[in-house]
Amino acid sequence: MSTIESLRRCYHCGAVLQTEDPSKGGYIDVSVVREHTEKEVLLCDACYQKQRYNRYPAGAKASKDFLTMLKDARASDAMMVNVVDLTSFECSFDPAVSELINGLKMIVIGNKRDLMPSYRDEDLKQYIVYVFQEYGIEIKPEDVFLTSLLSSSDITPIAEEIQRRRQGHDVYIIGAAGAGKSLFLQAFLNTYRNPSNHAVGVSQYYGTNLNVLKIPLDSSSYIFDTPRSELSNSFARYREDVALQKVLFTDQPFSNKKGSLSKGGSLFISTLARIDYLLGQGGFSFSSHFPEKVQLKTVSMKKDMDALFMKYHEKKALKPHASFIHSIMDYDVFDINVTEIGRREISIAGLGWLSFKNEGETKIRIYVPKGIGVYSGKAKGHR
Numbered sequence: 001m002s003t004i005e006s007l008r009r010c011y012h013c014g015a016v017l018q019t020e021d022p023s024k025g026g027y028i029d030v031s032v033v034r035e036h037t038e039k040e041v042l043l044c045d046a047c048y049q050k051q052r053y054n055r056y057p058a059g060a061k062a063s064k065d066f067l068t069m070l071k072d073a074r075a076s077d078a079m080m081v082n083v084v085d086l087t088s089f090e091c092s093f094d095p096a097v098s099e100l101i102n103g104l105k106m107i108v109i110g111n112k113r114d115l116m117p118s119y120r121d122e123d124l125k126q127y128i129v130y131v132f133q134e135y136g137i138e139i140k141p142e143d144v145f146l147t148s149l150l151s152s153s154d155i156t157p158i159a160e161e162i163q164r165r166r167q168g169h170d171v172y173i174i175g176a177a178g179a180g181k182s183l184f185l186q187a188f189l190n191t192y193r194n195p196s197n198h199a200v201g202v203s204q205y206y207g208t209n210l211n212v213l214k215i216p217l218d219s220s221s222y223i224f225d226t227p228r229s230e231l232s233n234s235f236a237r238y239r240e241d242v243a244l245q246k247v248l249f250t251d252q253p254f255s256n257k258k259g260s261l262s263k264g265g266s267l268f269i270s271t272l273a274r275i276d277y278l279l280g281q282g283g284f285s286f287s288s289h290f291p292e293k294v295q296l297k298t299v300s301m302k303k304d305m306d307a308l309f310m311k312y313h314e315k316k317a318l319k320p321h322a323s324f325i326h327s328i329m330d331y332d333v334f335d336i337n338v339t340e341i342g343r344r345e346i347s348i349a350g351l352g353w354l355s356f357k358n359e360g361e362t363k364i365r366i367y368v369p370k371g372i373g374v375y376s377g378k379a380k381g382h383r
C-alpha cells in the first residue's frame with residue numbers, strides 16, 4: 001500500500017515548503033523546520049521576510065468624505081490650491097486624491113521655505129514638479145509658489161494669481177495635516193474684502209460630515225479651507241504629544257549635519273526612527289536634515305542593535321522622547337534598496353530626510369513608528 005504524506009505549506013502564500021533550492025518558491029531554511037513542531041504554522045523564507053521587512057510604508061489616506069468633496073470639486077472644474085510642507089510632502093499623496101485632482105487648475109504652495117535656507121528656489125520648484133509627476137500629477141514650475149507663512153504672511157501675488165487662474169470657479173485649499181493650510185487662509189484673509197452678501201463662515205460640506213470654512217469670492221463662488229486629515233501618515237499624527245510637536249513644528253532652520261556609517265552601523269534619529277546601513281560601496285556618508293532639537297546618534301555594528309536602541313529609548317537618552325513607543329515591535333521595518341546612481345534621498349514623513357551619493361547599490365533598513373510614511377527618491381538639489 002502506498003503512503004500519503006501531508007505536505008507542509010507556507011501559511012502565507014500557500015507554496016509547498018521545501019528545503020533544497022533557495023531560488024525556488026516555498027524555500028525554508030532546514031533549521032527552521034527542525035525547530036518547529038508539525039502543528040506549528042510556518043512561513044517560507046520569502047514570506048517571513050515580507051512579514052517583518054519590505055512591506056510598503058504607510059501611504060496617506062484621505063477620508064471618504066474628503067474624496068466626496070473632491071469629486072464635487074472636480075465636477076465643477078474647481079481650482080486646487082495644494083499646500084505642501086516643503087520639508088516633508090513626499091509621503092502625503094493618496095492615489096485616490098491624485099486621480100481626482102489631476103488635470104484641474106492648480107497651484108502648489110511650497111510652504112516652510114524658512115526651514116531650508118541652503119536650498120535654491122528653482123531647485124525646490126523643480127523638485128516639487130518631479131515628485132508630483134511621480135504621483136501622476138502634471139504641474140509646471142510656474143505653478144509652484146514658495147512661502148514661509150509662519151513669519152511672512154504677505155501673499156498678495158499668490159492671491160492675485162488665484163483670482164486670475166480660477167476663471168470664476170470655486171477654490172479648494174487642500175494639503176496634509178500641518179502643511180500650513182490654515183496659515184495660508186489667514187494670510188489670504190488679510191488681503192481679502194468680501195465682494196458678496198454671503199458671510200465668511202464654517203459650514204458642513206454638502207453630502208459629507210466635513211466642516212469647512214467658506215469664504216465668498218463673488219456672489220456664486222467660494223474658497224474652501226478643508227479640515228485637517230485625521231489619517232495622517234506623518235509625525236503630525238502625534239498631536240497630543242505636545243513636547244514632540246514643539247520640537248518638530250519649529251521656526252528654526254533644519255540642521256544639516258554630515259555623518260557616516262560603517263557597514264552594520266546605525267543612525268538613531270532620537271528613537272523616533274533608525275537607519276541601518278546594510279550594504280554598499282565602502283562606508284555610507286550622508287547629509288542629515290532634521291529639526292535642530294532632534295538628537296542624532298551614530299553607532300557602529302552591534303550584536304544586538306535592537307536592544308541598544310530600546311535602551312536609549314527607555315533611558316530617554318535622546319531627545320525628543322517618543323512617548324508612543326513601548327517596544328521594538330511598535331516600529332515598522334523596511335529595507336530600501338537604492339540602485340539609481342547619483343544623489344538620492346530618504347525621507348521620513350513629518351521628521352526630515354537624509355541625502356547621499358549613491359555610487360552602486362546601497363541597502364538600508366529603516367525603522368519608523370507604525371503607520372509613518374517613508375520615501376526614497378531623487379534628492380533635492382542644494383548648494
Ligand SMILES: Nc1nc2c(ncn2[C@@H]2O[C@H](COP(=O)(O)OP(=O)(O)OP(=O)(O)O)[C@@H](O)[C@H]2O)c(=O)[nH]1
Nearest residue numbers: 112148149150177178179180181182183228249251
Ligand atoms: N517654520 C515654519 N513653520 C510653519 C510654517 N507654516 C506652518 N508652520 C507650522 O506648522 C503648523 C501648522 O500650520 P497650519 O496652518 O495650522 O497647518 P494646517 O495645514 O492648517 O494643518 P491642519 O489643520 O492640522 O491640517 C503651524 O502651527 C506652524 O507651527 C512656515 O512657513 N514655517
Ligand SMILES: [Mg+2]
Nearest residue numbers: 181182227228
Ligand atoms: Mg488647518
